[in-house]
Amino acid sequence: MSKLINLFRSEKRKTVKHQNYFQVYDEYLHKYVDKNITFVEIGIANGGSLKVWKNYFKNARIIGIDLNDKCKIFEEEGIEVIIGDQADPKFWKNFFQKIGKVDVIIDDGGHTNLQQIITTTECIPNIKDGGILLIEDVMSSYISSFDNPSKFSFINFSKKLVDDINFNDPSLGKFKFSLNQYIHAIKFFEGIVIFEINRSKILPNIEVDNNGKTLNIEDLRQEGIGNYGGFVSYIKRKTYFFKKIKIFIKIYKFFAFFFKFFKKIKNEKKYKSFFK
Numbered sequence: 662m663s664k665l666i667n668l669f670r671s672e673k674r675k676t677v678k679h680q681n682y683f684q685v686y687d688e689y690l691h692k693y694v695d696k697n698i699t700f701v702e703i704g705i706a707n708g709g710s711l712k713v714w715k716n717y718f719k720n721a722r723i724i725g726i727d728l729n730d731k732c733k734i735f736e737e738e739g740i741e742v743i744i745g746d747q748a749d750p751k752f753w754k755n756f757f758q759k760i761g762k763v764d765v766i767i768d769d770g771g772h773t774n775l776q777q778i779i780t781t782t783e784c785i786p787n788i789k790d791g792g793i794l795l796i797e798d799v800m801s802s803y804i805s806s807f808d809n810p811s812k813f814s815f816i817n818f819s820k821k822l823v824d825d826i827n828f829n830d831p832s833l834g835k836f837k838f839s840l841n842q843y844i845h846a847i848k849f850f851e852g853i854v855i856f857e858i859n860r861s862k863i864l865p866n867i868e869v870d871n872n873g874k875t876l877n878i879e880d881l882r883q884e885g886i887g888n889y890g891g892f893v894s895y896i897k898r899k900t901y902f903f904k905k906i907k908i909f910i911k912i913y914k915f916f917a918f919f920f921k922f923f924k925k926i927k928n929e930k931k932y933k934s935f936f937k
């Protein structure tokens with residue numbers, strides 16, 4: 662049974678979290694329980710969750726952020742309250758200038774695309790290695806009162822960051838806006854996205870070749886029913902001699918182009934339904 666869910670249930674001040682979040686909290690927050698961390702939650706409301714975090718993380722510096730200045734009343738020993746707008750990059754600049762880099766940030770604020778995206782872009786560079794940014798209630802990306810679904814929803818931004826971490830391979834190019842020097846992994850759960858920050862685990866995209874003994878086994882990656890090259894590479898092998906003549910290279914390239922094109926369409930029909 663989750664220790665956290667019991668702490669939430671027994672807390673006198675109101676706090677509401679989705680029940681599946683507790684499994685995620687247990688998995689991702691447990692390792693910080695005794696650590697000397699700086700923990701931040703955006704969205705204070707009635708102060709219940711801040712009290713729970715204070716009881717859960719015994720050695721942490723606990724900071725709550727809210728737009729509503731009435732939340733200042735929840736400041737007490739072991740809980741700092743800072744008033745500000747999570748959608749404002751200037752707020753974040755001042756915040757990190759004052760507080761320094763932090764370990765864990767939970768965003769349970771306003772849940773709009775702008776709030777979640779600015780929080781992500783401003784906070785990630787200011788999280789220490791080994792830390793996380795946990796964005797809650799990302800189902801807002803599908804809800805019309807949050808102006809969604811939209812091409813620019815938070816979930817679509819998170820998917821772009823999945824592309825971004827794969828673009829660590831320089832041959833794939835580079836996004837104009839990138840966070841791939843900070844994000845080691847991204848985890849998706851119902852209602853939650855977690856960004857794991859660890860600059861030291863992001864290694865240059867280099868293959869490790871053990872230079873072991875090779876038996877010159879033919880690489881069949883172009884063959885098989887799922888690939889374009891079965892017929893193309895057969896022709897390639899059979900016409901090896903002609904390929905030394907320029908005109909044959911051109912003819913070969915022409916047919917190979919069309920063959921690959923039609924094979925791609927045929928293959929896509931087989932897996933298109935998985936994208937619906």
Ligand SMILES: C[S@@+](CC[C@H](N)C(=O)[O-])C[C@H]1O[C@@H](n2cnc3c(N)ncnc32)[C@H](O)[C@@H]1O
Pocket residue numbers: 675676677678702703704705706707708709710711726727728729745746747748769770771772776
């Ligand atoms: C869902 S409640 C937080 C609940 C609290 N974390 C709990 O579990 O008890 C959302 C809070 O986010 C605050 N909020 C909304 N927009 C905000 C913004 N732009 N910046 C900071 N806080 C915001 C609201 O004032 C509200 O108190």
